[in-house]
Amino acid sequence: MLDVALLRSDRHVLASSLERRGLSVDVDALAVLDASRRELRAQAEELRAAQKELGKSISKLEGSEKESVIAEAGELAEEYKTKLGEADELDERFQAQWVTLPNLTDPTAPEGMEEEDAVEIRSSGPVPALDFEAKDHLDLGSALGVIDVERAAKVSGSRFGFIKGKLALLEFALVRWAMDALGEHNFEPVLPPVLVRHSALYGTGFFPSDAEQVYSVPADDLFLVGTSEVPLAAMHADEILSRDELPIRYAGFSTCFRREAGTYGKDTRGIFRVHQFDKVEMFSFVEPDQSSDEHEYLLERELELVSALGFPYRVVNVAAGDLGASASKKYDIEAWFPGQGRYREITSTSNTTDYQARRLRIRFKDEEGKNRLVHTVNGTAVAVGRTLIAIIENYQTAEGTVAVPEVLRPYAGFDVIE
């Protein structure tokens, strides 16, 4: 959620940010609505103050004098209720619109609306050529008996997979390796709940805008998270952190569930885009002036991991119009997938500034003892499913076996999947 003060002082900032996202919102009308709801609230409060003032004298009065003051206070109470109701209604109308507005875009997020408008800011250089025809992860994985999507379809439907054998073990190696690497940078490992309340999804900005991507469990009024960002962020909801606790850095591991609504026909082959996958996610709570640096810091962590795994990659700065609601700026790392012959997203890191913190009411005491909103920053450490298939495709041999990346061998206990 945005700071309402934007409407009163920096309306043009808000307007231009919305424009960069390709949204047409009548900002002036919102400002008018905001002004009138405050006006009504002030009127209601005056009535209430008068009523309370009058009410205080009642216990000291007797007889007819008491009766008349009670009557008078009663009238004020009625007027107050009416006025308050009107103010509440305007508040609701205003809030309903306000919560749907996405975060301000960072000036350094590129112009543009689409994935293609992202700007490459870095790459690992030319992609090394294989001296044989590359196969894709599904062909390789099926042949090796470590990926089974057909039986997964029987059990669960499309966009699911069984991961088996050494590939399953490789997941554990990958996760533990990533956790150790992040531990070097003082990220605290966390296994969060993956079923959360509505408030956690609202607070992180996934509700209401992305609600159609979220699985729900109606019987218990809970939702399956699409990323551990949700429980990690909501973990500190309604808290006032002390300044010396910051930055707080977590490395959360969880299964992620995504409905992938509206992606029919897209990435239907194999387990590249599935309804369920595991992920190690970095999440930081920082002071406001630190979030930009923290965003770069998380990108560095991602680059360390991706380059240690030896994937060719490129880093893109995502276009303003392609950002999620809560992000002001986002970097994606795209790894090279030889089987697809192109770069695909393997990590993503976003600076959500105070957007989530405001919704979740996560604050800290600054040096003057004032409560201020923290900034939150998130980033993928390892999206396990995609990383596994990036390994399969990049480490495949002419014989159809898959070598285990050097850094994972001590964790895996084997060197090759065959």
Next chain:
RNA sequence: GGAGAGGUGGCCGAGCGGCCGAAGGCGCUCGCCUGCUAAGCGAGUAGGGGGCGAUGAGUCUCCUCGAGGGUUCAAAUCCCUCCCUCUCCGCCA
């Protein structure tokens, strides 16, 4: 699933329908004092919104005692609904 207890400020804990956003304690902050430490003394210490004012200082005001309704001139206090936590029993990875 069954039975019971309880939700008040960072924590503990009191609270006759008005003098209660709330005693007391702990903790914390600042100051004084003690050669260190501990103790002692004094002061301060919930959050959110709105008005006036310059998006300052200040000042006025409203809301919040798990949440939402209700009764009343007036609710932490009375009534209703819901949520959550804890304990015991049962079942269970």
